[in-house]
Amino acid sequence: MYTTTTNILEFQIFDVNSRTGFMPFQPPISRLPTHWELWESLLDDARREQLQPADKLGITAEEMARSERWRSRVSQTPLLSINDMATSTVLLRRAHLVLTFLMHFYIHTIPPDSPVLIPRPISIPILQVAKVLDLPPVITFSDTVLYNWRWANNANESDSSLESQTLFTGLQDEEVFYLCSARIELRGVDALNIMCSVMDEIFCGDEITLGRLTTYLLELSTVIDALKSLLLDVRKGCDPEVYYNAVRPWFRGEDSDSYVPSEERRKWVFEGAEEYPDLNMLPPDRELSGASAGQSSLIHALDVFLGVDHDRPNSISYMKRMQRYMPHPHRCFLSHLGKNPRPLRDFVMTACSEDTPANSAMKEAYNKAVSSLKEFRDSHMVIAGLYIIGPARRAAEALVHDTSVSSSASLKDRAITGTGGTDLLSFLKGVKKQTVLTLIT
Numbered sequence: 396m397y398t399t400t401t402n403i404l405e406f407q408i409f410d411v412n413s414r415t416g417f418m419p420f421q422p423p424i425s426r427l428p429t430h431w432e433l434w435e436s437l438l439d440d441a442r443r444e445q446l447q448p449a450d451k452l453g454i455t456a457e458e459m460a461r462s463e464r465w466r467s468r469v470s471q472t473p474l475l476s477i478n479d480m481a482t483s484t485v486l487l488r489r490a491h492l493v494l495t496f497l498m499h500f501y502i503h504t505i506p507p508d509s510p511v512l513i514p515r516p517i518s519i520p521i522l523q524v525a526k527v528l529d530l531p532p533v534i535t536f537s538d539t540v541l542y543n544w545r546w547a548n549n550a551n552e553s554d555s556s557l558e559s560q561t562l563f564t565g566l567q568d569e570e571v572f573y574l575c576s577a578r579i580e581l582r583g584v585d586a587l588n589i590m591c592s593v594m595d596e597i598f599c600g601d602e603i604t605l606g607r608l609t610t611y612l613l614e615l616s617t618v619i620d621a622l623k624s625l626l627l628d629v630r631k632g633c634d635p636e637v638y639y640n641a642v643r644p645w646f647r648g649e650d651s652d653s654y655v656p657s658e659e660r661r662k663w664v665f666e667g668a669e670e671y672p673d674l675n676m677l678p679p680d681r682e683l684s685g686a687s688a689g690q691s692s693l694i695h696a697l698d699v700f701l702g703v704d705h706d707r708p709n710s711i712s713y714m715k716r717m718q719r720y721m722p723h724p725h726r727c728f729l730s731h732l733g734k735n736p737r738p739l740r741d742f743v744m745t746a747c748s749e750d751t752p753a754n755s756a757m758k759e760a761y762n763k764a765v766s767s768l769k770e771f772r773d774s775h776m777v778i779a780g781l782y783i784i785g786p787a788r789r790a791a792e793a794l795v796h797d798t799s800v801s802s803s804a805s806l807k808d809r810a811i812t813g814t815g816g817t818d819l820l821s822f823l824k825g826v827k828k829q830t831v832l833t834l835i836t
């Protein structure tokens with residue numbers, strides 16, 4: 396039997412809140428209880444000591460030595476049990492955040508020519524926590540954004556008073572970057588509620604449905620326009636060079652150095668994982684991508700709802716892959732939304748077979764919402780150019796002029812030819828093209 400996806404109770408099943416959307420209604424905890432204090436204090440140390448990524452251009456011997464001392468402390472930390480948190484989602488989420496921040500500090504401070512071996516005090520608990528949460532053992536959008544905020548100074552619940560809880564660098568640029576996404580998630584709640592109303596309307600399908608649908612779709616377009624403005628606001632406090640050179644390096648995944656051939660990329664080895672065969676929750680292809688707002692369930696929900704199809708015939712699409720990095724209930728929400736037996740686009744197409752003013756108005760409103768999503772993606776491409784492609788080119792040029800022995804000739808060649816810029820642009824263009832193809836002509 397058809398059940399509507401739309402009421403608040405169903406939202407709750409999928410851990411979606413009618414006021415905060417994919418962000419939890421209560422701010423996440425900012426520190427684990429004393430039993431796991433060792434993890435929190437190692438993270439405090441990493442930030443206090445301002446550890447630097449080992450491949451930072453011009454890193455000093457003193458900075459490398461400081462990182463090495465910190466890594467040695469991590470390796471000597473006792474292995475803490477997660478048994479006492481296994482039934483608490485709130486604790487598990489903070490544990491995933493703390494352990495993945497520790498893990499990324501650990502990995503990215505290892506000299507570029509040394510293997511990546513994640514020591515047991517981190518590898519075992521992160522695999523255990525990731526298994527219970529059904530998340531990969533790598534930093535995700537949920538760690539940096541969804542479960543990483545609080546209201547500033549206990550202020551009112553207004554999105555302008557948000558703060559991040561945990562940062563790699565302590566820089567304002569990093570916080571602005573995370574909060575840009577957080578504000579989009581909160582503003583997007585209106586879009587989720589409109590989706591509910593639209594689906595209810597289609598379900599009822601009475602005479603005044605078309606008029607109401609038209610109004611809702613125009614509202615949706617306005618909300619998506621607001622998301623675009625919030626995205627562009629990232630430029631107000633996040634400097635592109637700082638983002639690219641100081642912030643982004645920390646949340647790179649195993650596959651992030653796209654200019655390095657995959658067979659030459661360093662594998663991340665989780666020490667002791669073979670002793671826990673039931674922990675084998677890594678995706679079959681061992682993919683461990685870094686955190687990305689491409690993992691935002693909100694944008695995926697807009698795609699699914701409007702009928703933007705990213706699926707590919709013979710391979711799993713980027714968007715599908717990113718869903719593995721979303722909290723399990725949100726992944727289920729998207730899947731549920733995708734199974735809606737009365738998809739909006741089909742409904743509009745069917746209605747449009749009959750040429751009436753009401754049908755035309757609805758089609759126009761639908762196309763306006765899709766166009767707003769396309770324009771969001773246009774702006775996103777501008778941002779990607781500003782924050783990644785430009786700084787990547789400049790970093791590659793600096794590397795070429797770097798005379799230090801640490802930068803090998805082949806690395807310099809690769810960096811200049813393959814900053815990922817061409818791939819990135821053609822990928823983002825492809826996603827945009829799918830959005831444009833969704834318009835109903």
Ligand code: HEM
Pocket residue numbers: 572575576579580626629686687688689690691694695772775778779782783819823826827
């Ligand atoms: C400075 C800000 C941003 C930069 C530099 C940036 C960069 C990128 C990059 C490089 C990708 C390609 C895939 C990847 O590496 O994961 C990507 C994909 C994506 N990003 Fe962003 N992004 C930013 C902000 C955002 C925000 C705030 C959102 C929305 C919450 C967002 C949503 C997406 C989505 C949905 C994709 C998948 C492709 C698409 O749907 O067009 N991004 N982003």
